[in-house]
Amino acid sequence: MSRVPxxxxxxxxxxxxxxxxxxxxxxxxxxxxSFDIHTAISRRSVVGFVGAGVGVAALAACAPSSTNSSSSAxxxxxxxxxxxxxxxxxxxxxxxETAGPYPGDGSNGPDVLExxxxxxxxxxxxxDGGSAVAGVPLTFAFTVTDxxxxxxxxxxxxxxxxxxxxxxxxxMYSEGVEDETWLRGVQVxxxxxxxxxxxxxxxxxxxxxxxxxxxxxxxxxxxxxxxNAIATSQMAFPEDVLRDVYELDxxxxxxxxxxxxxxDTDNVFGDDGGELQMATxxxxxxxxxxxxxxxxxxxxxxxxxGEVLNGGDAEGGAPEGGDGGPGGEGGEPxxxxxxxxxxxEMPSDSSSS
Numbered sequence: 001m002s003r004v005p006x007x008x009x010x011x012x013x014x015x016x017x018x019x020x021x022x023x024x025x026x027x028x029x030x031x032x033x034s035f036d037i038h039t040a041i042s043r044r045s046v047v048g049f050v051g052a053g054v055g056v057a058a059l060a061a062c063a064p065s066s067t068n069s070s071s072s073a074x075x076x077x078x079x080x081x082x083x084x085x086x087x088x089x090x091x092x093x094x095x096x097e098t099a100g101p102y103p104g105d106g107s108n109g110p111d112v113l114e115x116x117x118x119x120x121x122x123x124x125x126x127x128d129g130g131s132a133v134a135g136v137p138l139t140f141a142f143t144v145t146d147x148x149x150x151x152x153x154x155x156x157x158x159x160x161x162x163x164x165x166x167x168x169x170x171x172m173y174s175e176g177v178e179d180e181t182w183l184r185g186v187q188v189x190x191x192x193x194x195x196x197x198x199x200x201x202x203x204x205x206x207x208x209x210x211x212x213x214x215x216x217x218x219x220x221x222x223x224x225x226x227x228n229a230i231a232t233s234q235m236a237f238p239e240d241v242l243r244d245v246y247e248l249d250x251x252x253x254x255x256x257x258x259x260x261x262x263x264d265t266d267n268v269f270g271d272d273g274g275e276l277q278m279a280t281x282x283x284x285x286x287x288x289x290x291x292x293x294x295x296x297x298x299x300x301x302x303x304x305x306g307e308v309l310n311g312g313d314a315e316g317g318a319p320e321g322g323d324g325g326p327g328g329e330g331g332e333p334x335x336x337x338x339x340x341x342x343x344x345e346m347p348s349d350s351s352s353s
Contacts, residue, residue, distance in 0.1 A: 096304045102170035105226040110172040123199045126181040134250045135166040135200030137288030144193045147298045153193025158217040166250040168205030204254040209266040236274035
């Protein structure tokens with residue numbers, strides 16, 4: 001006899017497989033075919049539900065040919081108890097991208113991955129302590145799946161994440177913060193293939209849409225060599241959230257920089273408007289934000305990117321300091337003054353930070 005699915009009780013109401021019930025007073029199996037298709041109910045479970053009123057033929061007729069959502073069907077709660085819900089798996093592997101000119105993974109000099117303490121969840125301070133960086137709190141999480149094994153959670157993988165601060169500066173590279181290691185850290189995926197970091201929402205500097213870099217390694221021992229990374233990519237953020245955050249004083253200049261670019265013209269996200277790399281996000285400026293992204297990795301193929309940039313880039317603009325990078329030493333972090341002229345022309349490849 002098939003098990004009848006039971007809803008989970010969340011602060012926002014009853015949910016199943018991470019999705020709030022469309023009809024809270026009705027059983028899970030009576031939510032409608034559309035609801036069933038957009039949850040992570042397995043084919044075996046769907047067949048079991050036929051006797052409870054959901055026909056497989058009806059589900060198949062309503063099923064979309066593919067899904068372009070950026071996260072998996074799981075639910076989690078942040079420290080405030082707010083439930084955040086991921087939707088279906090994305091339709092393709094996470095795009096391989098450049099590591100940019102400021103990776104700090106030893107591929108172009110500085111190597112934070114050699115430092116004791118790099119395995120950490122809280123990225124708001126340097127590894128050896130010090131003041132926390134200013135900005136709107138952000139908890140961001142990646143769920144890593146193995147496409148070769150039917151998108152099973154990739155357990156024990158190491159994820160290295162890094163990004164700029166509210167002023168658009170990168171620790172270890174930008175002028176004045178070369179000795180800092182904030183906003184860099186590694187976590188190991190749990191039984192659900194998930195890692196979670198505590199950070200701030202990044203600022204926007206000239207020439208790039210707001211983003212977080214990350215590399216996926218097979219295990220924690222592999223991080224000693226950046227060539228061991230099996231995926232290198234970036235997380236994007238929705239414009240409405242960025243507009244709200246960038247009204248705050250800590251992000252002076254970010255709005256003007258964001259005005260000069262779109263997801264479609266960004267040199268990394270422009271291939272698909274960031275569709276496969278767009279975070280699912282909830283929250284507000286007062287309580288902070290929670291962002292999630294599913295990272296599908298095809299472990300049967302060789303990574304096609306991850307190269308590090310050294311020297312100038314036609315993209316124009318980046319944080320000051322470091323050894324080159326987009327715009328070289330002439331790049332500017334957010335300054336509070338709108339850039340003059342039109343947005344820089346984007347080159348066709350993925351050579352951006």
